[in-house]
Amino acid sequence: MSGYHTILWLRRLQERVDTLGFRLGNSKHGNYRQDFGDTVSVFPNEDSLPIYARDAELFSGTLEQLEHWLNGLDWGRQYDRMLIGKNIEKLRARKEQDYRNRQLLKAIKGETE
Numbered sequence: 001m002s003g004y005h006t007i008l009w010l011r012r013l014q015e016r017v018d019t020l021g022f023r024l025g026n027s028k029h030g031n032y033r034q035d036f037g038d039t040v041s042v043f044p045n046e047d048s049l050p051i052y053a054r055d056a057e058l059f060s061g062t063l064e065q066l067e068h069w070l071n072g073l074d075w076g077r078q079y080d081r082m083l084i085g086k087n088i089e090k091l092r093a094r095k096e097q098d099y100r101n102r103q104l105l106k107a108i109k110g111e112t113e
Contacts, residue, residue, distance in 0.1 A: 013063065016070050021045050027060045038062055042069075 017024045027039035042059040059069050081088050 010063065013066055013070070017042060020073060022058065028057065040066055042066070
């Protein structure tokens with residue numbers, strides 16, 4: 001693969017990661033001897049659910065592995081839409097907001113997890 005095609009491929013992967021609500025970053029815990037430092041990681045966005053730590057690596061691997069992981073994630077979301085229907089995005093947003101509200105109430109009351 002020439003360098004230009006690799007850049008285009010990386011940009012397409014980054015767009016897919018952005019649309020799913022994640023961000024692409026440098027791998028902190030990749031196996032550098034095996035992958036020669038060519039690993040990337042997927043992290044949660046700043047507006048993700050509060051259950052994620054902002055520096056948590058949700059995925060770490062090569063670009064090929066990232067493409068397979070994104071395909072699996074897309075397949076899972078399509079399967080959810082098939083089972084639940086078109087309202088899955090509204091349902092997911094509602095559940096996320098409910099979780100944020102519970103966390104806020106715990107913080108107000110001073111409870112710890």
